[in-house]
Amino acid sequence: MSENMTTSSAKNPAPHFTANEQTKQTGRKRDDRRTRRTVDALQKSLIKLLLKKSLRDITITELTELADISRTTFYLHYTDINDLFSNLEDDTYKRFEKIIHESLVDSSMILHIEVDKSGNVQLPGIYEVFKFIDDNTDLCIILLTNPDSTFLSRIWEEGRTTLMNKTASTHNGKANRAVEYYYYAIANGVRGLIEHWLETGMKESVDEVYRISTDYILHNLSFLQRESTQQKGIAQP
Numbered sequence: 001m002s003e004n005m006t007t008s009s010a011k012n013p014a015p016h017f018t019a020n021e022q023t024k025q026t027g028r029k030r031d032d033r034r035t036r037r038t039v040d041a042l043q044k045s046l047i048k049l050l051l052k053k054s055l056r057d058i059t060i061t062e063l064t065e066l067a068d069i070s071r072t073t074f075y076l077h078y079t080d081i082n083d084l085f086s087n088l089e090d091d092t093y094k095r096f097e098k099i100i101h102e103s104l105v106d107s108s109m110i111l112h113i114e115v116d117k118s119g120n121v122q123l124p125g126i127y128e129v130f131k132f133i134d135d136n137t138d139l140c141i142i143l144l145t146n147p148d149s150t151f152l153s154r155i156w157e158e159g160r161t162t163l164m165n166k167t168a169s170t171h172n173g174k175a176n177r178a179v180e181y182y183y184y185a186i187a188n189g190v191r192g193l194i195e196h197w198l199e200t201g202m203k204e205s206v207d208e209v210y211r212i213s214t215d216y217i218l219h220n221l222s223f224l225q226r227e228s229t230q231q232k233g234i235a236q237p
Contacts, residue, residue, distance in 0.1 A: 035077075038069060038073060038077065039077060039087075041067040041068070041069055042063065042064075042067050042069060042074065042077070042078070042084055043084070043087075043088050043091075044067070045063055045066040045067035046058070046063060046081070046084055046085065046088065047088075047138050047139055047142060048066065048138070049062065049063060049066065050142045050146060051138060051141070051142065054146075054147075054148070055081060055082070055085055055146065055148045056148075058081055059081075060074060060080070060081060063081065063084075082148075085148065085149075088139075089143065089149060089150065089151050092136075092139065092143060092151065093151060093154055093155065095132065096129070096132075096155055096158075097155075097158055099125045099128050099129060100125070100155070100158055100159050100162055101162060102124070102125050103123065103124075103125025103126065111123060111217070111221070112124065112125060121214070121218060122214070123213075123214050123217060123218075126190075126210060126213055126214055126217065127206070127210045129194075130194075130206045130209055130210045130213070131206055133194065133197075133198075134202070134206045137198070137202065140194075140198070141198055144194070144195060144198070152191070156184075156187055159183065159187060160180065160183055160184075160187075163179065163180075163183050164176065164179070164180060164183075167179050182220065182221075185220060186216075186217055186220060189216055189220075190213055190216070190217070193209070193212065193213055193216070197209050
């Protein structure tokens, strides 16, 4: 055993950094932290300003003053205000893209469904959505209501494409149309629920609004089950 360990260690020696290399590594980490702080400050300041005015009315001067960052530092990271907004939107989109794929890509069902110890049906991806909104309320208000935002259209299209690609090989054309209609009915229903939740001051807890949304999604899933049954009946001789 000791011989094998010695051989393995010899084949894969631990990396050794010179004093100069270690200094560079430390410098990179420090720069990375500084960059993250700068980006975070600029994004948070942009969100605050967007709650009061439109994107086109925000100047770099007022943004950098609010973020306590110089204009020179701003231009090291972004070309203009639109570039900053696009990056903010992209960062959020990537989080939701992951949720979409985890929610819609399942080996046996259209939706990824789990059942807890009490026998209650759960949609983990939907809970993540409401938890994210609760943790980032101002950001979500901006992305849902700002006319310059393409976030919603990108999310709906990603969800539709993911779902239709999944069902294409298991359903015929008519069934796929039913799946597409189901998706848009659910997507717009959940969007309306989220908007109402935000507009009414988020009076319900994350758990409460998640349960309402889950019940709505699962109740309407019976539409697809009926369509599937009808298709099987037609297929039978």
